[in-house]
Amino acid sequence: MTFREAIRKALSDEMSIDPNVVLIGEDVGVYGGCFKVTGDLYKEHPNQVIDTPVSEEGFTGMAVGAAMMGMRPVIEIMYADFFTLIFDPIVNHAAKTHFMSGGQFCCPITVRLPEGSGTGHGAQHTQSPEALFQNSAGLKMVAPSCPSDAYHLLRAAIRDNNPVLFFEHKMLYDMEGDIKDEALPLGKAKILKKGRDITIVSYSRAVQTALETARLLEEKGIFATIVDLCTLKPLDRTTILEEVRNTGRVAIIQDPNGVGGIGAQVCSEICSDPKTFDSLKSPVIQIGGKCTPVPFSKELEKSTIPNARDCAERITSTIKG
Amino acid sequence: MDRDALLNLLRLMLDSRFFEEKTEQLFKAGLIHGTTHLANGQEASQAGLCAALDDGDWIVPTHRCHGFTICRGSDPAEMFAEMFGSVHGLAKGLGGSMHMPDSSHWNLGSSAVVGSGVPLATGIAFWNRFQSVGNAGFAASTFSSPKDYPKTPVKNISVAIFGDGASSRGSVHESMNLASIWKLPVLFYCENNHYGMSASSDRMISSSNVASRAGAYDMPGETIDGNDVLAVYEAVRKAVEYIKEGNGPYLLEVMTYRTKGHSKSDRRLYRTAEEEKLWADRDPIKLYERKLVEDGILSAKEIKGLEEERRAYIEEKANKALEESTDRLSPNDVEDMVYATTEDRS
Numbered sequence: 001m002t003f004r005e006a007i008r009k010a011l012s013d014e015m016s017i018d019p020n021v022v023l024i025g026e027d028v029g030v031y032g033g034c035f036k037v038t039g040d041l042y043k044e045h046p047n048q049v050i051d052t053p054v055s056e057e058g059f060t061g062m063a064v065g066a067a068m069m070g071m072r073p074v075i076e077i078m079y080a081d082f083f084t085l086i087f088d089p090i091v092n093h094a095a096k097t098h099f100m101s102g103g104q105f106c107c108p109i110t111v112r113l114p115e116g117s118g119t120g121h122g123a124q125h126t127q128s129p130e131a132l133f134q135n136s137a138g139l140k141m142v143a144p145s146c147p148s149d150a151y152h153l154l155r156a157a158i159r160d161n162n163p164v165l166f167f168e169h170k171m172l173y174d175m176e177g178d179i180k181d182e183a184l185p186l187g188k189a190k191i192l193k194k195g196r197d198i199t200i201v202s203y204s205r206a207v208q209t210a211l212e213t214a215r216l217l218e219e220k221g222i223f224a225t226i227v228d229l230c231t232l233k234p235l236d237r238t239t240i241l242e243e244v245r246n247t248g249r250v251a252i253i254q255d256p257n258g259v260g261g262i263g264a265q266v267c268s269e270i271c272s273d274p275k276t277f278d279s280l281k282s283p284v285i286q287i288g289g290k291c292t293p294v295p296f297s298k299e300l301e302k303s304t305i306p307n308a309r310d311c312a313e314r315i316t317s318t319i320k321g
Numbered sequence: 322m323d324r325d326a327l328l329n330l331l332r333l334m335l336d337s338r339f340f341e342e343k344t345e346q347l348f349k350a351g352l353i354h355g356t357t358h359l360a361n362g363q364e365a366s367q368a369g370l371c372a373a374l375d376d377g378d379w380i381v382p383t384h385r386c387h388g389f390t391i392c393r394g395s396d397p398a399e400m401f402a403e404m405f406g407s408v409h410g411l412a413k414g415l416g417g418s419m420h421m422p423d424s425s426h427w428n429l430g431s432s433a434v435v436g437s438g439v440p441l442a443t444g445i446a447f448w449n450r451f452q453s454v455g456n457a458g459f460a461a462s463t464f465s466s467p468k469d470y471p472k473t474p475v476k477n478i479s480v481a482i483f484g485d486g487a488s489s490r491g492s493v494h495e496s497m498n499l500a501s502i503w504k505l506p507v508l509f510y511c512e513n514n515h516y517g518m519s520a521s522s523d524r525m526i527s528s529s530n531v532a533s534r535a536g537a538y539d540m541p542g543e544t545i546d547g548n549d550v551l552a553v554y555e556a557v558r559k560a561v562e563y564i565k566e567g568n569g570p571y572l573l574e575v576m577t578y579r580t581k582g583h584s585k586s587d588r589r590l591y592r593t594a595e596e597e598k599l600w601a602d603r604d605p606i607k608l609y610e611r612k613l614v615e616d617g618i619l620s621a622k623e624i625k626g627l628e629e630e631r632r633a634y635i636e637e638k639a640n641k642a643l644e645e646s647t648d649r650l651s652p653n654d655v656e657d658m659v660y661a662t663t664e665d666r667s
Contacts (some may be wrong), residue, residue, distance in 0.1 A: 052499070053495075053498060055439070055495035055498065055499060057492045057495060058443070058491075058492055058495025058496050058498070059440075059490055059495075059499060060441075061437065062443045062496065062499060063447075064440070064441055064450045065381075065429070065440060065442060065444020065445050065448070065479075066447045066451075067444070068429065068444070069444070069445055069448040070448070071451065072450055073445075088434060088437055089437070089440060089441075089492075089493070092432070092437065093432065093434075093437060093441065097408070097657065098417055098661045099415060100416050101412055101422040101430060102411065102412035102413030102414075102422075103413070103418070103661070104412075104422055104424045104428070105422065109495025110348075137659050138660065159663065161661040161662065161663045162660050165426050224423040263639070276606075281446065289652070
């Protein structure tokens with residue numbers, strides 16, 4: 001099953017259980033979604049798939065109000081870049097609903113955000129905006145790296161009584177994988193590989209880069225643990241710190257630029273925990289995308305995100321001094 | 322309307338007015354932290370609207386929310402408590418003057434982002450239509466145009482309350498379009514008090530009134546005297562019936578005046594004393610009291626008695642809240658309020 005089919009299956013399974021689960025977005029019906037994620041979902045659940053006009057702020061605000069009444073809307077924002085249009089309903093309203101009502105209301109809304117570069121769509125269709133949301137108290141954020149996690153995390157996001165931003169990297173949509181029986185809950189990181197020399201922390205599409213980096217390192221006799229964050233907010237601090245202490249070294253690999261990003265937050269957690277900081281044998285290695293808008297030109301676009309060869313070289317030179 | 326209903330309207334207006342007067346006094350005495358937005362002069366709009374709603378009809382007020390909150394049925398003691406920041410407040414002291422949600426009285430609370438409550442109220446209408454129609458009303462592929470949507474009666478409506486200032490927000494226009502294409506049971510209630518902070522509606526709104534914009538969204542629009550409580554009540558009843566029949570949204574604009582400044586720091590340099598005097602003469606409470614006397618419903622003496630009773634009632638509520646005002650959430654409790662808990666699914 002592909003990553004895109006896993007998302008569709010999660011939506012379908014939740015819709016079957018609960019009529020209050022509705023998908024709201026642009027071209028999610030007969031068109032099948034801009035990235036063909038929803039496909040024929042409208043045939044299976046004709047009453048729960050709702051096409052909207054181009055009114056991201058309006059329909060997201062509407063979904064926030066409906067969620068406060070007990071519905072479980074899932075919003076599809078065609079490109080994550082359009083997050084600018086939903087900042088007000090999500091950050092000022094959904095995220096603060098439970099708090100500002102003294103617990104009278106909650107807001108179980110899920111926002112699906114297709115993100116990331118590699119598609120040649122230019123700077124306004126390729127951003128990864130998670131960094132801009134992580135500062136907002138009351139939100140949860142998820143970024144799966146494989147079909148099984150996409151399936152289980154989307155179902156968990158829909159069931160969660162808080163607003164959850166669900167980041168889908170567009171370059172993962174065709175990725176194949178089986179849906180595992182064991183459900184991955186929100187708030188848990190996954191250890192993909194165990195090694196003795198260094199811990200690599202990553203998430204979303206960059207996990208592919210992390211795995212390839214580990215393979216290249218093995219050729220040089222360096223063995224890496226790989227932690228896939230899965231949930232970006234709240235971070236699974238326990239797993240991150242424990243795995244860093246186990247190897248005493250850490251590299252953080254992410255596709256978006258590193259300024260104020262998820263990697264920076266992970267680094268802050270590591271450096272501000274005395275036991276973990278003391279365990280470090282070398283400085284934290286931060287590898288992120290370039291701090292530029294994403295260029296259109298194919299080769300230039302590729303150069304804005306980290307590649308495994310460069311990652312392996314940086315890690316090797318740090319370890320071997 | 323029977324005598325009780327007529328008296329109830331006056332009671333709601335008096336409670337709202339005395340609440341604002343007491344609030345102003347408490348602020349001036351330094352007993353309340355932060356800021357406040359008083360709605361003196363707008364009582365007919367607030368009482369007329371809320372009295373015309375049925376149980377289960379939700380409101381999403383503006384940031385100038387005290388009168389709407391009282392008229393929808395909240396306990397003024399819990400409202401004062403909210404402004405004192407105490408745990409007995411409607412939002413446990415986490416909201417303040419602009420945030421007084423009360424789910425037991427179908428009040429979602431207001432947004433402090435002017436105009437952002439409108440899509441939320443549209444969302445309540447979306448849910449209401451869902452409750453009444455079942456999901457079928459929204460199928461992505463079933464209907465080719467809004468005209469094909471079935472006209473199905475709904476049990477409850479929601480009211481998106483916004484001011485003349487908010488009428489220029491994109492989200493308000495987007496909400497009107499969404500509500501119209503899906504025939505959502507929402508009353509767009511524009512409380513035009515002529516000023517968004519210092520900006521007069523004459524300077525800031527392209528059309529001569531807000532209601533005329535209804536035509537662009539294929540819904541009825543009407544402008545009425547917002548200082549005449551009976552006119553407001555009748556107009557809202559008419560709109561509520563239209564919406565409940567399943568016809569879709571309705572835009573009602575009530576013309577009123579904010580006799581105080583925008584907030585406590587406002588010196589009102591942007592308007593004239595003559596203009597203020599003109600509206601003071603049209604004070605909605607005085608207008609209504611005069612009418613009740615003329616119609617022989619109440620004597621001048623009975624009105625004076627009712628005023629004294631309502632002032633004492635508000636005073637008592639303020640004192641109760643003040644006595645308990647030091648009961649506060651702890652900083653740890655506050656952190657626990659950020660996320661809602663989620664039940665495990667078995």
